[in-house]
Amino acid sequence: MASNRRGVGMSAFSNSAISADQYARHGQTLRSNHAEALANQLSVFQAALHNFSLTHAKDIRQNPQFRAEFARMCHAIGVDPLAGSNVKGSAGASGKTGSVWAKMLGSSVNDFYFELAVRVVEVCRETRAENGGMIAVSEMRKRIEKGRGIIGGGIDVTDDDIERALESLVPLGGGFKIVPLGSSRFIRSVPKELNLDQSTVLEVMQILGHVTVSMLQANLGWERARAIAVIDDLVADSLVWVDSQADETEYWSPAAMHDG
Amino acid sequence: MASSSSSPAPPTLTSAYAAPPPTSISSQIASTTFTFPTYTSFPPFYTLQPNLTTRARQLTLWSNLLTTYCAHHRLFKLSLSFLPANLFANPSIHRTLSQPDIRTVLDHLALPANGGRVEWIPTSSRSEKPNSCWVYWRTPAEWADAIYGWVDETGQKGAVLTVYEIREGEAVQSQEWRGMDEELLRKVLSVLVKRGKAQIFGQEETAGVKFF
Numbered sequence: 001m002a003s004n005r006r007g008v009g010m011s012a013f014s015n016s017a018i019s020a021d022q023y024a025r026h027g028q029t030l031r032s033n034h035a036e037a038l039a040n041q042l043s044v045f046q047a048a049l050h051n052f053s054l055t056h057a058k059d060i061r062q063n064p065q066f067r068a069e070f071a072r073m074c075h076a077i078g079v080d081p082l083a084g085s086n087v088k089g090s091a092g093a094s095g096k097t098g099s100v101w102a103k104m105l106g107s108s109v110n111d112f113y114f115e116l117a118v119r120v121v122e123v124c125r126e127t128r129a130e131n132g133g134m135i136a137v138s139e140m141r142k143r144i145e146k147g148r149g150i151i152g153g154g155i156d157v158t159d160d161d162i163e164r165a166l167e168s169l170v171p172l173g174g175g176f177k178i179v180p181l182g183s184s185r186f187i188r189s190v191p192k193e194l195n196l197d198q199s200t201v202l203e204v205m206q207i208l209g210h211v212t213v214s215m216l217q218a219n220l221g222w223e224r225a226r227a228i229a230v231i232d233d234l235v236a237d238s239l240v241w242v243d244s245q246a247d248e249t250e251y252w253s254p255a256a257m258h259d260g
Numbered sequence: 261m262a263s264s265s266s267s268p269a270p271p272t273l274t275s276a277y278a279a280p281p282p283t284s285i286s287s288q289i290a291s292t293t294f295t296f297p298t299y300t301s302f303p304p305f306y307t308l309q310p311n312l313t314t315r316a317r318q319l320t321l322w323s324n325l326l327t328t329y330c331a332h333h334r335l336f337k338l339s340l341s342f343l344p345a346n347l348f349a350n351p352s353i354h355r356t357l358s359q360p361d362i363r364t365v366l367d368h369l370a371l372p373a374n375g376g377r378v379e380w381i382p383t384s385s386r387s388e389k390p391n392s393c394w395v396y397w398r399t400p401a402e403w404a405d406a407i408y409g410w411v412d413e414t415g416q417k418g419a420v421l422t423v424y425e426i427r428e429g430e431a432v433q434s435q436e437w438r439g440m441d442e443e444l445l446r447k448v449l450s451v452l453v454k455r456g457k458a459q460i461f462g463q464e465e466t467a468g469v470k471f472f
Contacts, residue, residue, distance in 0.1 A: 132314075
């Protein structure tokens, strides 16, 4: 440390040059020390986390809040617990960390999300004829909870879990997508995308339960032909059910059909 | 699946037209109020859906409703002139499946491909459309298994039982087939006869049945 911080005159100039250099080198030393300290801390943390995940694998599996927090923490430090090689954040240290994570978390958490994803795909297939390939995440959760097997057999499954499980399917293609409709989130399992008019009508249905052509005309300011065309599309895609016993034909979203 | 098994079999998800799981009679009688599934409060359920994919699903739901309702109330037969008030209608939402649509649903369910859970009972005149049908919440083959299983388990092979005993006897009070229409029971027994498991002699209700 320079004793003469505030040198004056020419000596000050050379002093400051020297201190700048010294600071620069010092800064570099600090940085490399920090990096080393950080790497050490990280490996200590990894080891602790490894032990933690082994002893708490059961909790990770069975406690949805715990699981969500765990996943959030992983994300925060730049690691995706589901896909060991798919790593966000700085390349250097995390590159190595990523693959170690996959081993660390290993079977328990991965199995859970994998089984959940399989179950989600099954339910989509089972319900496709009823809902045209659009099912609310909340309905999916209810159906899974009622089911049998490892998933649903007493293990709490949350909407968050379902969405994470679906994300893990993304690399496989297969066209499963989360579609927000109004305040709800839906899983779309058919390739056909909804156009804006169709989404709008489905959103209105989420709120009102059902629509009629007149309601669409009145509330959205659509011409009759347009309203009819959109409704026909939705019926053709088996996305809505028809009730012809009302004063005016009503079109219902199947989402409410099995609500307890 | 024979006699009164107290642990229900898990529902088969693979069959769209699976029958309700076997439960003992006592548990059915105890809860005399049938719990209608939520979809019976869904107005479109009572309109035959124009989209065929949706309709296929709708008909599956009708099949499930029909078989579980009839199993609960132990109805073996439906007559279109005297239908239970709340089976094909939900008065609280003012919706009814129309008579022609009821027939369409029953026709659909009568097809073997759809589970064959309904069988029209032929009328005396060929030109008339049948007005009543059996509802097979258990198929005749399943009934045959159940009855034969009961005979076997109760050590009654070789004994002679009357048709009346099998339908209404004290020994069958807790069996699912208690009170079965005689005509249906004879159908079931003839399945066993064809399998070589039973023989019927005599006529009417005093007819005797021997099981092998």
